[in-house]
Amino acid sequence: MRNFVSERARTIPPSGIRKFFDLALTIEDVISLGVGEPDFRTPWNICESSIYSIEQGVTSYTPNKGLPVLREVLSNYLKQHYGLTYDAENEIIITSGVSEALDIAIRAIVDPGDEVIIAQPSYVSYAPCVTLAGGKPVPVECTESDKFRLNPDALQEKITRKTKALMINFPNNPTGAVMNRKDLEAIADIVTDNDLLLVTDEVYAELTYEGSHIAAATVNDLWERTITLNGFSKAYAMTGWRVGYLCAPKDLCETILKIHQYVMLCAPVMGQVGALEALRSAEEDKNNMVNEYRLRRNMFVAGLNRIGLSTHIPEGAFYAFPTVKGTGLSDTEFAERLLKEQRVAVVPGSVFGVGGKSHLRCAYAVSRKQLNEALARMDIFLTSL
Amino acid sequence: MDEKDHEILRILEDNSRLSAQEIGVMTSLTAVETEARIHALETAGVIRKYTAVVNWELAGNGEVSSIIELKVSPERDYGYDRIAERLSRFRQVKSLRLMTGTYDLQLLVTGRNMQEVSRFVSEHVAPMDRIRETATHIIMKSYKENGNILFEQQEAERLPYSF
Numbered sequence: 001m002r003n004f005v006s007e008r009a010r011t012i013p014p015s016g017i018r019k020f021f022d023l024a025l026t027i028e029d030v031i032s033l034g035v036g037e038p039d040f041r042t043p044w045n046i047c048e049s050s051i052y053s054i055e056q057g058v059t060s061y062t063p064n065k066g067l068p069v070l071r072e073v074l075s076n077y078l079k080q081h082y083g084l085t086y087d088a089e090n091e092i093i094i095t096s097g098v099s100e101a102l103d104i105a106i107r108a109i110v111d112p113g114d115e116v117i118i119a120q121p122s123y124v125s126y127a128p129c130v131t132l133a134g135g136k137p138v139p140v141e142c143t144e145s146d147k148f149r150l151n152p153d154a155l156q157e158k159i160t161r162k163t164k165a166l167m168i169n170f171p172n173n174p175t176g177a178v179m180n181r182k183d184l185e186a187i188a189d190i191v192t193d194n195d196l197l198l199v200t201d202e203v204y205a206e207l208t209y210e211g212s213h214i215a216a217a218t219v220n221d222l223w224e225r226t227i228t229l230n231g232f233s234k235a236y237a238m239t240g241w242r243v244g245y246l247c248a249p250k251d252l253c254e255t256i257l258k259i260h261q262y263v264m265l266c267a268p269v270m271g272q273v274g275a276l277e278a279l280r281s282a283e284e285d286k287n288n289m290v291n292e293y294r295l296r297r298n299m300f301v302a303g304l305n306r307i308g309l310s311t312h313i314p315e316g317a318f319y320a321f322p323t324v325k326g327t328g329l330s331d332t333e334f335a336e337r338l339l340k341e342q343r344v345a346v347v348p349g350s351v352f353g354v355g356g357k358s359h360l361r362c363a364y365a366v367s368r369k370q371l372n373e374a375l376a377r378m379d380i381f382l383t384s385l
Numbered sequence: 386m387d388e389k390d391h392e393i394l395r396i397l398e399d400n401s402r403l404s405a406q407e408i409g410v411m412t413s414l415t416a417v418e419t420e421a422r423i424h425a426l427e428t429a430g431v432i433r434k435y436t437a438v439v440n441w442e443l444a445g446n447g448e449v450s451s452i453i454e455l456k457v458s459p460e461r462d463y464g465y466d467r468i469a470e471r472l473s474r475f476r477q478v479k480s481l482r483l484m485t486g487t488y489d490l491q492l493l494v495t496g497r498n499m500q501e502v503s504r505f506v507s508e509h510v511a512p513m514d515r516i517r518e519t520a521t522h523i524i525m526k527s528y529k530e531n532g533n534i535l536f537e538q539q540e541a542e543r544l545p546y547s548f
Contacts, residue, residue, distance in 0.1 A: 017546055024545035034546040041541060124548050173548070239547075295396065295411040302410045345545050 012128040016351035020335065024345050031374045033362040034345040036173060038237035038318070042274070043285035046236065049277040050270045058273060062266045064257060066094025066245070070276045074245060077279050082205070082215040084228065086247040093253060093260055094267045094275070098203045098231040098244040103129050104259040105199055105227045105246060110135035114164040116199075119150045120353035121321075123173050123201065127353065135164070141355040144323070147312060148177035148355070152186040159190070165197040168216065171204035174352045174361035175321045176314020181214045188220040198226040203244070204317040206235035206286060209294045213316070217247075224249055227256075234317075235286050236278040243271040293318050296364045296371060303375040304362070308382055318365045321349065325358050327385055335360060341384070342377040386431075389414065393422055394431070401435040438533050442526070449523065450479075450495045451502050453510065454488035456518040465489060468515055477505050488520065499523065 015021075017034075024030050065071060068088070075088035086092050095101040102125065110116060112134040118126045120139045127137035140158045142148045150168060166187075170179040179187070191198050200216040217226040231244030244267075246256060278286075297313075301320050304311040309322035324334045331348035338344050349359030364371055392412050396403065409419040426432045441448055459465050465483050469490060473481050480493040492510075496502040503521070511519050528536055 021544075021546050030545060032543070032545045035543050036548045037543065039543070291392075291395070295392075298413055299407070299411045347546060347548075 008132055008134070012131050015124065017347060020339065020345065023339060027339065027343055030339070030343045030345050031366070031370050031377070032345040033364070033366065033374055034347050035363050035365065037239040037365060038234065038289065039365045039367065040237040040289050042237050042241070043282045046238065046274045046277045046282055050274040053273040054270055058269060060269065062269050062272060064261045064266050065092065066267060067269070067272045067276065070094060070272050073276060073279050078247070082213065083218045084215050084247065087250070090250040091247055091253050093246045093257055094272055095244045095246055095260065096264055096267045097233065097242045098201055098229045099125060100264055101229045101231070101244045101246040102126070102199070102201065104256050104263065105229065106130055106135070107133045107259050108252070108256040109165055109197055113162060115160060115162040116164060117155065117158050117166045118353070119166070119168045121148070121172070121174050121349060121356035122169055122353055124351060126167050138163070139354045142175070142177065143355060144312065148172060148175035148321070149179050149183050150187055152190055155187060155190055159194050163194065163196060165199055166191055167199045169201040171208055171213070171316025173204065173317055174319050174347070174349065174356065176317045176319045178208060178210070178315035179214065180211070181219060184214060184216055184219040188222050191225065192221060196225070198222055199229065200226060201229045203229065203231050203234050205230060207290055207293060207318060208316045209297065210315050227252065232275045232278055236282055237289065238274065238278065241271040241274055243267055243275040293364065296368055299368060300362070300364045300371050300375070303371070307375060307379040309378070318363055320362045320364060321359050322362065323359050327382065329385070331358050331360055338378065338381050342381045344374050344377050390422055390426060393419065394426065397432065438531055440535050448495050448497060449499050449502050450493060451524055452522045453492040453494055453506055454520040455490040455492070455510070455516050457489045458515045458517060460515065468513065471513070472510065475509065
């Protein structure tokens with residue numbers, strides 16, 4: 001029999017932590033700091049409105065772009081919160097999470113051979129999405145000395161004649177780094193001068209702890225060459241609902257919509273109803289959660305530094321990114337032994353591409369009690385080395 | 386009173402057993418500074434008391450709680466204050482509030498059993514001057530107290546890893 005698997009599917013690497021996953025399932029009493037999702041339940045008013053809509057028989061397809069009222073409310077929300085101007089009718093598509101938004105955005109812009117520069121460390125799906133679209137992912141490293149922000153010189157170095165787009169994610173998973181307006185302006189010049197497109201995943205925008213989030217599309221003239229991705233998962237504790245959105249100038253949005261129509265048709269309607277309720281009346285729930293993350297961040301990062309794992313203070317998202325340099329272990333060895341010996345699950349930084357090596361991603365989206373227990377166990381582990 | 390004070394209050398309201406040191410780390414204050422702020426909040430009467438939310442049903446002491454509503458004729462110059470203050474002094478009265486609606490005052494009263502509660506109402510509360518009418522509601526089951534859910538909730542299962 002022939003090998004039916006395509007070249008592209010074969011060449012994308014498997015997830016770097018599959019073995020950790022399997023291992024963790026065999027160990028009792030694991031504290032997992034490996035989870036990139038809120039530990040909170042979805043605020044009840046969101047659940048309630050979705051349940052009610054199902055009872056009322058709201059269970060059909062929605063327009064491809066998403067419920068008109070949701071796009072309308074979202075358009076206003078983006079304007080008010082970030083100064084982003086996207087027309088509800090022509091420039092917003094509701095997607096099945098940011099994952100889908102990312103995939104269709106990349107597919108809409110990448111031709112075979114096109115290079116897409118990806119600021120790393122980054123979320124694990126960016127590079128494979130580019131590869132699956134026939135493009136070539138080109139990582140650019142964000143270093144700890146730059147507070148894990150994208151350095152314009154480093155970016156400039158990676159640009160070739162084939163470069164089509166730049167892909168960024170701030171606040172960043174896994175580093176928690178944030179780009180302020182000045183940082184973004186430096187990047188904007190390069191993007192514009194080289195006639196690139198910017199794809200910006202801002203799903204952690206609401207989880208910004210110092211100052212307020214700067215949406216990349218509001219910087220200089222970036223709007224006309226930016227695809228903004230965002231979603232409800234992180235801010236409203238709605239990971240399982242699978243609702244995200246994509247915003248782009250009209251022409252680009254129309255093209256992307258074609259792909260969305262064929263691969264997804266529309267985002268799940270009950271998720272969209274929940275998302276609408278989230279925007280309308282879960283502001284306070286969201287703020288409470290963000291406040292709690294901030295307290296945990298302060299507590300946890302101080303704790304990591306105290307036990308000897310040097311950690312910069314993350315300005316956004318819910319990840320601490322300590323370095324294991326000086327322990328004599330690689331990030332993978334550290335993570336594996338910590339899991340086996342002290343039952344704490346963290347993700348080795350090298351999973352997130354260049355710049356992640358020798359670091360650990362520790363999600364502090366768990367209770368303070370668990371964070372304290374995790375710190376105590378990590379302390380014992382470090383002492384045992 | 387600033388944002389930091391509010392933050393400290395929210396933390397204490399959720400868990401009053403945390404040390405000044407721990408609260409300081411979370412709010413980016415020194416332990417000494419935190420201690421001083423908490424002390425000031427205590428002195429100003431903003432923090433009234435440190436207490437525990439107890440599920441007495443589980444503790445099994447068999448106490449009975451009831452909500453008692455009162456119609457009261459307000460007093461010239463004092464309104465409801467004097468009678469409310471008088472009622473507040475009873476050990477049995479756990480909460481007392483002035484309300485809009487059909488009734489004026491609402492009391493939360495606890496006692497060892499139903500007889501004790503009804504005796505308290507009929508002997509001490511109802512006969513008071515200016516109280517025109519009472520309505521007693523026995524609490525059958527408590528599902529949530531002070532923002533804390535008391536019934537068992539299923540733990541949501543999370544994957545050990547996700548990105």
